[in-house]
Amino acid sequence: MEVLSILIPISLILGAVGLLAFVYTVRSNQYDDPEGDARRILSNDWDDRPKP
Amino acid sequence: MTAQLRPSLAACPACVAGPVEPARPVPEDVQIALSLPGIHCSACISTVERALAAHPGVEDARVNLTLKRALIKAAPDLRAADLIPVLERAGYEAHELDPGALNATQTDRAGRDLLMRLAVAGFASMNVMLLSVSVWSGASDATRDMFHWISAAIAMPAIAFSAQPFFVSAWGALKVKRLNMDVPIVLAIVLALVTSLWETSLSGEHAYFDAALTLTFFLLAGRYLDYRTRAVARSAAEELAALEVPRAIRMEAGRETEVPVAQLVVGDLILVRPGGRMPVDGEIVEGRSELDRSLLTGETLPVFAEPGFAVSAGEVNLTGPLVIRASAVGQETSLHRMADLVAIAESGRSRYTSLADSAAKLYAPGVHILSALSFVGWYIYSGDVRTALNIAAAVLIITCPCALGLAVPAVTTAASGRLFKKGMLIKHATALERLAEVDTVVFDKTGTLTAGMPEMTNLDGMSREDLSIALALAQASSHPLAVSLTRAARAADVEPASVEDLTEVPGYGTEGVWNGQRVRLGRAAWVGATHGGQTSAWLAVGDHSPVGFLFTDALRPGAEETVAALQASGKQVMLISGDTTGAVEALAARLGIANWMAEALPQDKVTRVQALTGQGRRILMVGDGLNDTAALAAAHVSISPASALDAARVASDIVLLGTDLSPIAGACDTAKKATRRIRENFQIATVYNIIAVPLAVVGLCSPLIAALAMSTSSITVSLNALRLR
Numbered sequence: 001m002e003v004l005s006i007l008i009p010i011s012l013i014l015g016a017v018g019l020l021a022f023v024y025t026v027r028s029n030q031y032d033d034p035e036g037d038a039r040r041i042l043s044n045d046w047d048d049r050p051k052p
Numbered sequence: 053m054t055a056q057l058r059p060s061l062a063a064c065p066a067c068v069a070g071p072v073e074p075a076r077p078v079p080e081d082v083q084i085a086l087s088l089p090g091i092h093c094s095a096c097i098s099t100v101e102r103a104l105a106a107h108p109g110v111e112d113a114r115v116n117l118t119l120k121r122a123l124i125k126a127a128p129d130l131r132a133a134d135l136i137p138v139l140e141r142a143g144y145e146a147h148e149l150d151p152g153a154l155n156a157t158q159t160d161r162a163g164r165d166l167l168m169r170l171a172v173a174g175f176a177s178m179n180v181m182l183l184s185v186s187v188w189s190g191a192s193d194a195t196r197d198m199f200h201w202i203s204a205a206i207a208m209p210a211i212a213f214s215a216q217p218f219f220v221s222a223w224g225a226l227k228v229k230r231l232n233m234d235v236p237i238v239l240a241i242v243l244a245l246v247t248s249l250w251e252t253s254l255s256g257e258h259a260y261f262d263a264a265l266t267l268t269f270f271l272l273a274g275r276y277l278d279y280r281t282r283a284v285a286r287s288a289a290e291e292l293a294a295l296e297v298p299r300a301i302r303m304e305a306g307r308e309t310e311v312p313v314a315q316l317v318v319g320d321l322i323l324v325r326p327g328g329r330m331p332v333d334g335e336i337v338e339g340r341s342e343l344d345r346s347l348l349t350g351e352t353l354p355v356f357a358e359p360g361f362a363v364s365a366g367e368v369n370l371t372g373p374l375v376i377r378a379s380a381v382g383q384e385t386s387l388h389r390m391a392d393l394v395a396i397a398e399s400g401r402s403r404y405t406s407l408a409d410s411a412a413k414l415y416a417p418g419v420h421i422l423s424a425l426s427f428v429g430w431y432i433y434s435g436d437v438r439t440a441l442n443i444a445a446a447v448l449i450i451t452c453p454c455a456l457g458l459a460v461p462a463v464t465t466a467a468s469g470r471l472f473k474k475g476m477l478i479k480h481a482t483a484l485e486r487l488a489e490v491d492t493v494v495f496d497k498t499g500t501l502t503a504g505m506p507e508m509t510n511l512d513g514m515s516r517e518d519l520s521i522a523l524a525l526a527q528a529s530s531h532p533l534a535v536s537l538t539r540a541a542r543a544a545d546v547e548p549a550s551v552e553d554l555t556e557v558p559g560y561g562t563e564g565v566w567n568g569q570r571v572r573l574g575r576a577a578w579v580g581a582t583h584g585g586q587t588s589a590w591l592a593v594g595d596h597s598p599v600g601f602l603f604t605d606a607l608r609p610g611a612e613e614t615v616a617a618l619q620a621s622g623k624q625v626m627l628i629s630g631d632t633t634g635a636v637e638a639l640a641a642r643l644g645i646a647n648w649m650a651e652a653l654p655q656d657k658v659t660r661v662q663a664l665t666g667q668g669r670r671i672l673m674v675g676d677g678l679n680d681t682a683a684l685a686a687a688h689v690s691i692s693p694a695s696a697l698d699a700a701r702v703a704s705d706i707v708l709l710g711t712d713l714s715p716i717a718g719a720c721d722t723a724k725k726a727t728r729r730i731r732e733n734f735q736i737a738t739v740y741n742i743i744a745v746p747l748a749v750v751g752l753c754s755p756l757i758a759a760l761a762m763s764t765s766s767i768t769v770s771l772n773a774l775r776l777r
Binding site for chain 1: 094095097101116117119164172175182183195198202206
């Protein structure tokens, strides 16, 4: 059962990484226009070069 | 020149084709905001952004599809009015928004805060659930104790942070000695934590850390959905308020200055251009024109206006520029005086108790009594505080209104989302429930069933020659009748005759010279004709007797279908208008409405609606004008189109975003289905309580059963809500 002393911290750290990633997405306004962003990926307007 | 300069110093050519759009490319200092009710797909985004970016002066444009808005960063001298035609050419309806009125940041913060708490609760409950699974699958002794302690270490801070909204709300209710839904929730969470800590410190078998966290998570999910629905409605309502950008042109020593309406004072001279709306009450001092008063009174016939004529705020100037002297501004205008009538009508509206409120009223005391009784019962039976407390906690957790908390928000979110896509904005929280009960629909005529746009009726009876002269004269004017005549004549492939010396005489019409003869198109009296009952424009060629062009108000798109669909679903449809008997009767006959009332004053509309309500009818009022405002407030539920006056939109529960009326009939069905789903959800939650509560009371409810029952009921309730079509 010694493996638990490694597994439990690992699982907690992985979970915390997920939580932090989510907090980052919220803070960088990625939920402002969910519908538009889902569709923008289908448009090929700026595929060849970035928007100036 | 984008707001966010992207470092495009790619080291390799391939990197240029990397992820294109940065995560936050919303122009930062937005100067112009446009509402685009018609956009719906990815092609729309590209078309709109490309059309806007191609316009000189636009630095950056970003479309938000969820909110159906375009935010534009532009050169300081660019106006929204310059961009609207650009989008109209691209095929999109656009309206100007006041960027200052869209204070998105404030509402955003509250939503983000809830989302953050939801995320923390989700993270913690997953971790604790993982630990609990190992306990349920047989971990024992020291391992079990260690798992419980770790769970406690995660659960305590997580709940302290995530469950704050419940703590605050419950404390608020207790302070004024009342019970709300949050009191049993907080009690359950706190009791579960305390007994679990106690059990853990005694190396006990049962700990409810996972249950307390899952409970918080599901309840927060319900809160968040509820918040989202309201935030969408609020932001769209803000958008409607922002649609009216109130400015006026003040004459200062012969110079024209544009000022906000709020700065006008009594005695100011104000210039109102053709097509403009009167910002204040006043008297005409200069100019001749015609006024469209349909939003105030429902009359479709424009009235003649000359110096000395009194005008009220909200009337639209049609032909010539007018200078008016303000006699009442702001709150004193006749527009605002109508608000008193609304206040009276609103106090008459019966207080509606929402389904959720009536459920909570039954529920909250029941939960406390049941839990207290099981504590007392077990204490007397076993004489052990620990067992009794454990069981009381189990009962509270099981009965906690977890599914109930999701039952209503999940359905209203689904339903309002559907209706928003169809172009309806639900402004009021209980509007859907009330809409489901409707059995009588009362329509206003002008601006609601009709588009407020004249349509020519006797094109076939005209000679080509008359038409071509009329077209030449009409082209020179922006009067609605002239515009309509031009459109009809062009559609019939009429070529304009060559008329010289074209002049528009404001308030009367246009005149010119054709083949050496004087030709006039305009008001009956001006050309020497006698006025009939119908809206008309007259053409006089030389000394010949004048010919009349007759007009009727064009129907709003979807009006016929809506009336037919409402009648087919067994609702009684009525028409109450302030317009003349002839016009109302003709429209009623055209739409097949048997019950109509013409020449109704605002007061008449309210009394009629109240009388019908007194007969036990549930009335849906659809109207747009100021004369409808009080009736809108008095009805059981009310709808107004986005083109309505601000006052009418504020008074109504639902706003139609597009120009089409047809979503109304569908909305009634959706509302009925939504209410049925809410009731079903309450039933599901009750059934689950009936099964699980006896188990909890007799002490057979382990944390595993509690977790299973809670999750299944919450998930069934959410899935049931998603079934809504």
